[in-house]
Amino acid sequence: MPKIKTSRVKYPEGWELIEPTIRELDAKMREAENDPHDGKRKCEALWPIFRISHQRSRYIYDLYYRRKEISQELYEFCLDQGYADRNLIAKWKxxxxxxxxxxxxxxxxxxxxxxxxxxxxxxx
Structure with missing residues (x-):
């Protein structure tokens, strides 16, 4: 019988600890992206999106480098999946x-x- 390939991502150990916060920030991001920007300059409409992206990256940075609560595998997974900005974290380091x-x-x-x-x- 042939193997069935699925597109599901296998989450590393410890993901269940940070998932609620990541999902909450994703919901805020969707809300900021869908927010009407009538009467605002183009850059002003992007400010909430950048703020939430920065907040999500900072959360993962703090968990790994400051509090040391997540593994390197989970940290790399978050970077690879786009949950955190690799370049922004490199600047903070x-x-x-x-x-x-x-x-x-x-x-x-x-x-x-x-x-x-x-x-x-x-x-x-």
């Missing part, structure tokens, strides 16, 4: 110059507080 400045600035403030505290301790 890069160390920005502002983050570096804030870290150095925070470190300098901590050192300054340490020395100020020690000087006041010895003088007082």
């Amino acid at each position: 890069k160390a920005s110059i502002l983050r570096s400045i804030f870290v150095v600035h925070g470190l300098l403030l901590s050192l300054f507080d340490f020395f100020l505290h020690n000087i006041l301790f010895f003088l007082g």
Whole structure:
């Protein structure tokens, strides 16, 4: 008997944990796409779509890189299926110059507080 090929996608383990949120964001996306844009500029009509796409990508990014709640297999599946924007996540992964400045600035403030505290301790 010949094998029957189906077009169903096999979801990886852990999909049931993120599926409700992904489905909710998909519903919001459909609503934003079907929303009438009479009286709006073309770019203004696209803003809600970009916002929801950004939110969905950020959700998957946070689950994988920050909270470490999903597996690499599930993360790659989400990227391959288009649930998250690979290029946007790559941008978030890069160390920005502002983050570096804030870290150095925070470190300098901590050192300054340490020395100020020690000087006041010895003088007082």
